[in-house]
Amino acid sequence: MALQFDKLEAQIVELGKALAERGQAAAEELRGAIDLLSQLNDLDAIWEQIKIARRNDAGFRGAAPFNEPINQPIPLPALPPRATLFAADGSQIYPDLHAPAPYWLANIGVFIYHHGTNALPEMISEPQLFFGDEDVRAPDGQLLSAAAINARRTVYELQFLAKVVSERQESVPPLVAMCDGPLLHMPFGKEIPDAKQLEANYHEAFDFLIDAGAALLGYVDRPSSRFVLYTLYLMTLPPEEITAANLARVRLEGMTDADLYKLLLPCGARSGMMVQQSPLNKDYKDRFSPAHEIIFFYLNTAAHGQAPYLARVEIPQWVARDKELVDAVHALVYDQCQIADRYPYALTRADEIAAVQPADKRALDERIAIELLRHGQPVEISQKLSMKWRARYGRWQGEGAW
Amino acid sequence: MELLTEAPPIGRVLRASTTGFECGTRSSDLDEPRFGAFVQVRRRNDPTLIIGLIYAIRVDDDPLVRQLIMANNINAATMRDQRENRMVPVEISVITVGCMEDGVPIYALPPRPPLSLDPVYLCDDATLRAFTQRFDFFRLVLQAANVPGDELLAAALRSAAAVRPRSEQTPYLIQAGRCLAQLLGADLPRLNHVLRLIRPA
Numbered sequence: 001m002a003l004q005f006d007k008l009e010a011q012i013v014e015l016g017k018a019l020a021e022r023g024q025a026a027a028e029e030l031r032g033a034i035d036l037l038s039q040l041n042d043l044d045a046i047w048e049q050i051k052i053a054r055r056n057d058a059g060f061r062g063a064a065p066f067n068e069p070i071n072q073p074i075p076l077p078a079l080p081p082r083a084t085l086f087a088a089d090g091s092q093i094y095p096d097l098h099a100p101a102p103y104w105l106a107n108i109g110v111f112i113y114h115h116g117t118n119a120l121p122e123m124i125s126e127p128q129l130f131f132g133d134e135d136v137r138a139p140d141g142q143l144l145s146a147a148a149i150n151a152r153r154t155v156y157e158l159q160f161l162a163k164v165v166s167e168r169q170e171s172v173p174p175l176v177a178m179c180d181g182p183l184l185h186m187p188f189g190k191e192i193p194d195a196k197q198l199e200a201n202y203h204e205a206f207d208f209l210i211d212a213g214a215a216l217l218g219y220v221d222r223p224s225s226r227f228v229l230y231t232l233y234l235m236t237l238p239p240e241e242i243t244a245a246n247l248a249r250v251r252l253e254g255m256t257d258a259d260l261y262k263l264l265l266p267c268g269a270r271s272g273m274m275v276q277q278s279p280l281n282k283d284y285k286d287r288f289s290p291a292h293e294i295i296f297f298y299l300n301t302a303a304h305g306q307a308p309y310l311a312r313v314e315i316p317q318w319v320a321r322d323k324e325l326v327d328a329v330h331a332l333v334y335d336q337c338q339i340a341d342r343y344p345y346a347l348t349r350a351d352e353i354a355a356v357q358p359a360d361k362r363a364l365d366e367r368i369a370i371e372l373l374r375h376g377q378p379v380e381i382s383q384k385l386s387m388k389w390r391a392r393y394g395r396w397q398g399e400g401a402w
Numbered sequence: 403m404e405l406l407t408e409a410p411p412i413g414r415v416l417r418a419s420t421t422g423f424e425c426g427t428r429s430s431d432l433d434e435p436r437f438g439a440f441v442q443v444r445r446r447n448d449p450t451l452i453i454g455l456i457y458a459i460r461v462d463d464d465p466l467v468r469q470l471i472m473a474n475n476i477n478a479a480t481m482r483d484q485r486e487n488r489m490v491p492v493e494i495s496v497i498t499v500g501c502m503e504d505g506v507p508i509y510a511l512p513p514r515p516p517l518s519l520d521p522v523y524l525c526d527d528a529t530l531r532a533f534t535q536r537f538d539f540f541r542l543v544l545q546a547a548n549v550p551g552d553e554l555l556a557a558a559l560r561s562a563a564a565v566r567p568r569s570e571q572t573p574y575l576i577q578a579g580r581c582l583a584q585l586l587g588a589d590l591p592r593l594n595h596v597l598r599l600i601r602p603a
Contacts, residue, residue, distance in 0.1 A: 118478040123487055303473070339480055341469040348466060349483065 062230030068272030076268030087346035088161035109353030162208035175214035183218035223312035301337035411521035418515035438557020454496035509538030534562035556599030
């Protein structure tokens with residue numbers, strides 16, 4: 001049944017009005033925030049406030065300056081004449097009660113781009129099928145949750161990227177490994193079985209990349225983060241008022257750091273590097289290695305003449321401490337964003353290589369069903385799934401006639 | 403039954419009917435097929451060789467190609483990646499103009515269309531000469547709907563003339579022109595147009 005737009009009309013009008021009002025309030029807040037940011041020249045003063053927040057256990061989750069001013073654009077450096085880019089992405093098929101057998105699949109794609117040459121880029125994909133009870137079910141017997149699958153796929157993605165880079169560490173330097181999404185995000189919570197092992201594997205992949213002499217970056221398109229805005233709010237508080245209760249009170253009216261830096265960064269420029277203040281990042285640094293701490297900067301990926309378009313680029317500390325490598329990452333990421341439209345070409349291609357389409361899932365289910373039948377196993381096609389496919393696609397895959 | 407051709411296929415059948423078919427290929431394989439070329443396809447275990455004419459070649463776009471065009475910053479490596487690595491599909495549309503059984507041309511629609519994934523080849527010279535020795539396929543081309551019939555027939559005749567000895571090419575085209583005059587006698591402007599298209603240089 002089609003969506004009944006006539007019943008939605010009044011709600012759409014209401015939505016437009018509410019968003020316009022919110023936009024006006026946000027514009028005023030933004031002007032104030034920009035004034036405040038422009039005055040934040042003293043990095044030590046920022047660090048002083050952050051230290052007080054730490055002492056007061058105020059739960060501050062903002063950004064701390066790394067080793068550069070945070071209120072000045074850093075212009076686009078010269079592009080290295082040659083480099084080797086390794087972009088990775090992954091996709092998955094989640095375990096499905098209605099499939100012929102319980103399984104899940106991770107498919108990792110790596111795209112290798114030889115910057116500065118006419119060489120044909122390379123494509124590698126690595127599908128892995130998981131079907132053992134211990135791989136498919138949580139300790140309570142239920143199929144693994146989407147969160148658990150996502151965590152595993154993210155780890156496999158970085159492991160495979162590190163493996164490919166290690167195997168090709170003799171490629172033309174600098175070697176730049178890139179992932180889609182943040183590096184500082186691993187949800188190794190209690191709901192993830194083997195969380196500790198996954199976390200260890202994730203950081204081991206970092207070490208492989210360090211050994212290979214490669215840079216690593218996580219690319220966040222259109223970031224909605226507010227780390228700098230939280231820092232600005234922190235700077236407005238007198239020391240005695242830096243408490244968890246006060247920090248929780250901040251209202252940002254839908255503003256994000258990107259709104260701030262869109263006004264500050266010309267095309268190709270980046271912000272100063274910053275460290276996100278979070279227990280997870282502290283954990284990376286303290287439990288694994290200071291080199292694993294995640295640093296970030298904002299980058300305006302728009303071409304000249306285009307409206308500003310922001311990305312957040314996350315790099316581990318081993319990259320951030322190497323000025324030459326940071327410049328290479330900055331220039332190469334911007335260059336990649338100019339090939340396609342404000343998003344790294346290599347990541348677009350890695351996504352394309354990794355993507356598992358619904359038709360692939362149907363074909364895989366069919367192939368598994370045939371294999372089960374070949375071994376005398378009964379295969380019961382889910383009636384629910386069968387009817388869904390009929391309704392959506394007209395006929396069941398493999399069914400000859402309507 | 404295998405085709406008597408050593409050349410690689412120009413594509414494989416995507417969808418088909420008795421009146422024509424579409425075949426798919428990759429953009430990097432687009433050197434050989436051309437508008438007005440004769441093609442041949444045979445169903446597996448079927449003695450009938452279906453003969454067709456290419457009347458359209460379409461290069462499909464996709465969102466990434468659009469993005470690359472908008473960004474207007476394509477370098478040689480990206481171009482190679484798009485053309486050699488990516489499956490940018492090209493669709494070749496073919497109108498069926500007859501078939502051959504045991505080497506004998508039949509100027510009528512085949513009894514069955516080819517099947518999905520059947521390989522499609524350019525006609526080898528011998529088959530092309532044999533099939534075009536008579537002009538009974540003209541009517542199928544000129545009457546086909548949604549096909550640029552006049553231009554297609556002219557291009558097909560140039561292909562057919564090209565596989566004949568040089569001394570036979572002009573007489574062949576003159577003979578084809580006489581046949582066209584009979585078919586298009588009631589439509590002189592159209593006849594003139596087609597004759598101009600096939601006039602030897």
